[in-house]
Amino acid sequence: MRVRPKKHLGQHFLTxxxxxxxxxxxxxxxxxxxxxxxxxxxxxxxxxxxxxxxxIHAIEVDEESIDYLQDNYPKLKSNLVFxxxxxxxxxxxxxxPLAIIGNFPYNISSQILFKTIENRERVPEFVxxxxxxxxxxxxxxxxxxxxxxxxxxTQSFYETEYLFNVNRFVFNPPPKVASAVLRLRRKENIKLxxxxxxYFQVVKTAFQQRRKTxxxxxxxxxxxxxxxxxxxxxxxxxxxxxSDFVRITNLIAHDAFSA
Numbered sequence: 001m002r003v004r005p006k007k008h009l010g011q012h013f014l015t016x017x018x019x020x021x022x023x024x025x026x027x028x029x030x031x032x033x034x035x036x037x038x039x040x041x042x043x044x045x046x047x048x049x050x051x052x053x054x055x056i057h058a059i060e061v062d063e064e065s066i067d068y069l070q071d072n073y074p075k076l077k078s079n080l081v082f083x084x085x086x087x088x089x090x091x092x093x094x095x096x097p098l099a100i101i102g103n104f105p106y107n108i109s110s111q112i113l114f115k116t117i118e119n120r121e122r123v124p125e126f127v128x129x130x131x132x133x134x135x136x137x138x139x140x141x142x143x144x145x146x147x148x149x150x151x152x153x154t155q156s157f158y159e160t161e162y163l164f165n166v167n168r169f170v171f172n173p174p175p176k177v178a179s180a181v182l183r184l185r186r187k188e189n190i191k192l193x194x195x196x197x198x199y200f201q202v203v204k205t206a207f208q209q210r211r212k213t214x215x216x217x218x219x220x221x222x223x224x225x226x227x228x229x230x231x232x233x234x235x236x237x238x239x240x241x242x243s244d245f246v247r248i249t250n251l252i253a254h255d256a257f258s259a
Contacts, residue, residue, distance in 0.1 A: 002042070002068070003041060003042050003062070003064050003065050003068050004064065005172060005173055006062065009061065009062055009105060010105030010106055010107040010108065011039075011041060011062070011105065012103075012105075012106075012171040012172070012173060012174070012175045013041050013042055013044065013171060013172045014041075014044050014045065014103050014129075014170060014171055015044070015170055015171060015172050016166075016170035017044065019166055019170060019181075020044045020045045020047075020048055021048050022164070022181075023045055023048075023101065023103070023127060023129065023181055024045060024048035024049050024051075024052065024101075025048075026127045026163055026181065026183050027052070027054070027099055027101065027125065027127055028125060028185070029053075029054070029099075030124060030125060030185065031097055031124035031125070031186070032054075032096070032097040032098050032099050032124050032125065033053075033054060033055055033096070033097075034054065034055045034057060034094065034096050034097070034098035034099070035049060035052075035054040035055070035056050035057065035098060035099045035100075035101055036057045036058070036059065036094060036098050036099070036100050036101070037049060037056065037057070037058040037059070037101050037102050038058075038059055038085045038100060038101070038102035038104060038112060038128075039059075039060060039061070039062075039085070039102050039103065039104065039105060040058045040060055040065065040069060040102070041060070041062070041065050041103070042065065042068055042069075043068070043069055043072060043073050044103075045101070045102070045103060046058060046069065046073055046076070047073070049101070050073065050075050050076070054099075055079070056075075056076065056079060057079040057080075057081065057094065057098070058076055058079065058080050058081065059081040059082075059083055059084075059085050059088060060080070060081070060082060060083075061082075061083065061084045061085075063082065066080065066082050081093070085112060085115070086108065086111055086112070086115060090115075090119045090122060090123075091119070091122065094122070096122075097122050097123070097124055098122065098123065099123070099124065099125040099126065099127065100112075100116055100123055100125075100126045100127075100128070101126070101127045101128060102128050102129070103128075103129040104128050104129060104130060106130070106131045106134070106175065106177070109128070109130045109131065109134060110134065110150060112128070113126075113128075113138070113150065113154065114153070116184075117153055117154065117156075117157060117158075120157045120158070120186060120190050121190065123186065124185070124186045125183070125184065125185050125186065126158070126183070126184040127181065127182070127183045127184075128181065128182065129166060129179050129180070129181045130179065130180060130181075130182065131175075131177050131178075131179060131180075132165060132166075132177065132178040132179055132180040133146075133177065134150070135162060135179075135180035135181070135182045136162065136180070137150050137151055138150050138151060138154050138160055138182060139151075139160040139161070139162040139182060141241075142238060142239060142240060142241045143238065143239060144238065145238065147238045148207050148210065148237075148238070149203060149204055149207045152203050152207075152241075152242060152245060153200065153203060154184065155241075155242055156192060156199075156242045156245075157186060157187055157190045158184035158185060158186055158187060159184065159185045159186075159187060160182060160183075160184055161182060161183045161184070161185070162180065162182050163180075163181045163182055163183055164180065164181055165178060165179070165180050166178065166179040166180060166181060167179075192242075192246055193246055193250075194246045194249040194250050194253065195249060195253050198249050198252065198253055199245060199246065199249045202218065202221075202245060202248055202249050202252065203237075203245055205217065205218060205220060205221070206218060206237035206245075207237050207238075210236065210237050210238060211236065212236070213233065213234050213235060213236055214232065214233045214234075214235060214236070214237065214240075214248065215228050215233040215234060217237065218233070218248075218252075221252050223252070227251060227252075230251065232244060232247065232248060232251075233248075
């Protein structure tokens with residue numbers, strides 16, 4: 001029995017065993033013993049994860065893949081979950097700290113990353129394959145055209161490492177784009193020195209009109225004239241790092257509190 005790749009699920013099954021082994025080997029084990037694989041498919045990565053000392057869990061939304069994994073990887077036992085990772089309650093299903101790993105469907109890869117960020121208190125490490133362009137964006141420093149919302153929000157809480165590229169012809173079926181693998185390791189201090197909810201709003205709003213200066217892109221926050229005069233509001237969002245956005249958030253929050 002083999003699993004048919006399903007287009008509506010964005011399935012592209014990795015066929016290169018060396019790459020699968022390298023992805024599994026990218027885990028460091030710092031701060032966790034449990035690992036959750038998202039979308040194991042036919043288990044090309046799973047087989048190497050099961051050779052480690054970690055406790056391996058897997059979540060899969062494709063029923064055909066679930067049947068295949070149960071038949072071929074009995075070691076998963078009760079740690080194989082039939083469900084959608086994006087709807088999974090990580091806090092209840094996985095009470096211990098865990099790493100997240102996977103060859104992610106490109107159509108939901110950013111959502112997987114955002115869910116990881118939301119659950120950062122229980123996810124000390126993350127290793128995943130993304131579309132190359134998205135992986136570059138996540139790891140990009142300020143000042144680049146690729147630098148954006150994903151870059152800032154990920155780098156707010158994780159150290160990012162671009163590990164290696166993956167040719168599109170090592171998948172079945174081959175995707176139309178190249179891929180890359182990255183690793184995220186949670187920073188020691190994941191509490192920002194600002195209102196984090198407002199921080200997320202500021203970052204997302206700023207990059208919605210990335211070609212404009214913050215003075216114009218953040219108009220919805222009704223900035224007073226004296227605040228707009230601060231030189232930081234004369235810059236564009238791609239010029240600013242995490243600490244800059246923390247400062248902007250605090251300036252906006254202070255103004256709202258003072259009003």
